Amino acid sequence: MxxxxxxxxxxxxxxxxxxxxxxxxxxxxxxxxSASGEKTYKVAxxxxxxxxxxxxxxxxSVKEEATKYPNIKLEVFDGQANDDxxxxxxxxxxxxxxxxxxxxxxxxxxxxxxxxxxxxxxxxAITTNxxxxxxxxxxxxxxxxxxxxxVNARAALTQIPQNAKVVVLKGPSGNxxxxxxxxxxxxxxxxxxxxxxxVGEQIANWNKDEAMKYMEDWVQxxxxxxxxxxxxDNMAAGALEVVKGNAKYTNMLxxxxxxxxxxxxxxxxxxxxxxxxxxxxxxxxxxxxxSNKLLTGAEKEINTDIGNPxxxxxxxxxxxxxxxxxxxxx
Numbered sequence: 074m075x076x077x078x079x080x081x082x083x084x085x086x087x088x089x090x091x092x093x094x095x096x097x098x099x100x101x102x103x104x105x106x107s108a109s110g111e112k113t114y115k116v117a118x119x120x121x122x123x124x125x126x127x128x129x130x131x132x133x134s135v136k137e138e139a140t141k142y143p144n145i146k147l148e149v150f151d152g153q154a155n156d157d158x159x160x161x162x163x164x165x166x167x168x169x170x171x172x173x174x175x176x177x178x179x180x181x182x183x184x185x186x187x188x189x190x191x192x193x194x195x196x197x198a199i200t201t202n203x204x205x206x207x208x209x210x211x212x213x214x215x216x217x218x219x220x221x222x223x224v225n226a227r228a229a230l231t232q233i234p235q236n237a238k239v240v241v242l243k244g245p246s247g248n249x250x251x252x253x254x255x256x257x258x259x260x261x262x263x264x265x266x267x268x269x270x271x272v273g274e275q276i277a278n279w280n281k282d283e284a285m286k287y288m289e290d291w292v293q294x295x296x297x298x299x300x301x302x303x304x305x306d307n308m309a310a311g312a313l314e315v316v317k318g319n320a321k322y323t324n325m326l327x328x329x330x331x332x333x334x335x336x337x338x339x340x341x342x343x344x345x346x347x348x349x350x351x352x353x354x355x356x357x358x359x360x361x362x363x364s365n366k367l368l369t370g371a372e373k374e375i376n377t378d379i380g381n382p383x384x385x386x387x388x389x390x391x392x393x394x395x396x397x398x399x400x401x402x403x
Contacts, residue, residue: 114173114368116147117166121177121202122154125279126307127331127353128177130401131202134357135175137400142365154278156183163187166196173197173364180247181205197367201360202351203249204376212367212375214360218250218330221349222257222304224383225328228347229262229300232326233269237299240273240291242284242308251279254304254330262302272298277308284311292316300326306336306348313344332384332392334402340389347385350392354399355379 116139120132132149139147150166152159159179166174167190174191178184178200185205191198192210204213233239241258244251263269273291277283284303291298292315303309309329316322329336332350339345359377366372384392396402 111144113144113146114364115169115171116145116173116175116364116368117150117162117169117171118147118175119150119152119159119162119166119177121152121159121179122279123151124154126281126310126333126335127279127305127351128202130333131177131353131356134353134399134401135360138354138357138361142361145361145364145368152177152179154179154280156180159184160187163191167191167194171196173199173368175199175201175360175364176205177202178205178248180245181249182247197364199360199363199367199375201356203253205249210374212363214356214363214375214377214379216250216351216356216379217381218253219257221250221330221351221381222254223261224349224381225302225330225347226258226261228383228385229302229326229328230265232346233262233266233300235268237269238272238295238297239269239300239302240288240298240312241271241275242287242301242303242312243274243276244279244304244308246276251276251304258302277311279305279307281307281311281314284308285315288312288315298322298325300346301328303327303329305329306331306333309345309348310335310339313339317344332396334396337384337389337393337396337402340384340386341393343386347383350380350382350384352379352395354401 118135121128123129139145150162156179174196176184176188188198188200188205188208188211198211201214204215243255272295275287277287301309301312306329309327313327326346328346329348332348336345336348356379363375
């Protein structure tokens, strides 16, 4: 009898608990709402390649900046410097109905039709580092690649010795930044210094390891190399790694673009000549601000640029401090 009574009491208690649970309100916000009750927007950031030091810096800056926007839920994807993979990721982001898709192109023209698909699907699109211009309805946040190279090239006019032998490391063909920086070096330096001879020029795809391989070949093939002219810091650093500790190359000049932490320390050590700061933190700030304005209806289309300061041994400490304050340099 006691057992039956206990069973009845247990069942009644369980029923009460279940009734209480079914009548309680959810304590977490709905998937499309932020904690403050405003709509939450899904944003995809498709990076060119996390193996590229600048692309990694930019992706990390975007993630950090996104935490300041409670109405934005960010997801980051790695294109792995592969057009097919990046294009597939853009298509997947469309299929998964992201509200806004930010694309850092690998080669630009290869991504153009896929960014056009984003706009045609009624999804906001932003291209960055480098922008893909001429897509109606798309926005962009970028720098001025011609001027990024030009600030270096103008300084090099008086720095690179007469009858110098130089090597050139380029980014991917068809990439807006790669093409514009190389065109800038041609117009601002090589056309004005016909005495300078290019003894090696190759596309190293922004990649440090590829730059090292080319530099190894050039060192073997030439009696001297007076300067490395690289379209980004990552490739300049790769070339410098090859001749590290070699007294023959103590006075070799080296130029880059991006202002990565590695490049700034190479400049401070006297091994790299100069770079142009492409501030990933500033790009990220403008990118998330633009995203928020587009998603909330404050703007319909935004196209904006960041600055392009020259960094050399005279002012490098100032820029190291800037990166320290931002948390980029620990």
